[in-house]
Amino acid sequence: MEPNFYRPTVQASLEQDSAEILANFKEIIKSGSGTRVKLVNYYKGLPISYPATLVEVSGQVLELDVHPQQAVALGLSGRTCIKCGAFSHTLLADVKDADVRRMTASLHNFSYVDLMVEQRASLRLELDPPCEAEITVSGRKVAARALDVSLGGFSALTPQPTQLGKGDEVLLKVMMPNLLHNTVAPLEVPATVVDVAGCDAGELCRFSISSDSQAEGVLSRFIFQRQVDLIRELKEMSG
Incomplete structure (x- = not known):
């Protein structure tokens, strides 16, 4: 995910925002409602966006089940954006691990962003x-x-x-x-x-x-x- 694709939108501080996001994900998983999110990556400019399923929060890491092509994009990019109705902003996360064969991903270091690339008039x-x-x-x-x-x-x-x-x-x-x-x-x-x-x-x-x-x-x-x-x-x- 290229830096010019998004703009940071810090709410409290980077540390507090990341902790709040993880806590919210933990609550969503615990409640069992709305565990589907959408991941957004860009592979050489092409948007790659598939639904993903929240699995668990382990320490500071969010585990998900992902589409195999999204897993490839995650591994190549090292970052991803998350669209989730429980949050008022798009989320940005670093990729800790992405396994194409197992169709899983581990994300950490969360923050709030505006996805600037979505404002482009045409695909680049x-x-x-x-x-x-x-x-x-x-x-x-x-x-x-x-x-x-x-x-x-x-x-x-x-x-x-x-x-x-x-x-x-x-x-x-x-x-x-x-x-x-x-x-x-x-x-x-x-x-x-x-x-x-x-x-x-x-x-x-x-x-x-x-x-x-x-x-x-x-x-x-x-x-x-x-x-x-x-x-x-x-x-x-x-x-």
Whole structure:
């Protein structure tokens, strides 16, 4: 679970919140009512969300029975969000253990969060591997690698400073893969800079795009096939 997917919402303190959450889960299990919750993970941007069953609270750890594909996502992510009607906020927890074969998971270190990723207008999937890209602004070309894609935009990493600012208009070219035919073709779209942030590898730029029907078709087909491939990966890993 990437940090930019959620926003902490501390109620008392991290320690008090975690203790309160565990106490509430213990009471829910004891009462025998509403022991089903929903876990939410993101595998390369694809939401993985299955019901899970509360089993017991042992010390500071919550034990659950989970779907095998959720167990894979839990093990890969190391964190998960929990949706439970008994709480007014989404919960975040660290994964202590996830067993795909036994379909069990152990969670600890609970906190309250707002799940920011749910506010996105469209699904954003990682490009793995990143795609070669180029940003053109005022006749100047900047090499980049596109890291993720949605119907509404891209994120791209540049090795050097771009001198771009929020609201700048650019032309974005991304070498988009055709996953069915195993080919690559350039996609050029007008784009607007949404955010620029420095990082160890250079600058991370986020763009919203203005696409015509042809570009939308290319993106829609890629995103659909990418989802199919990610689901297949999870099934293979879950046995």
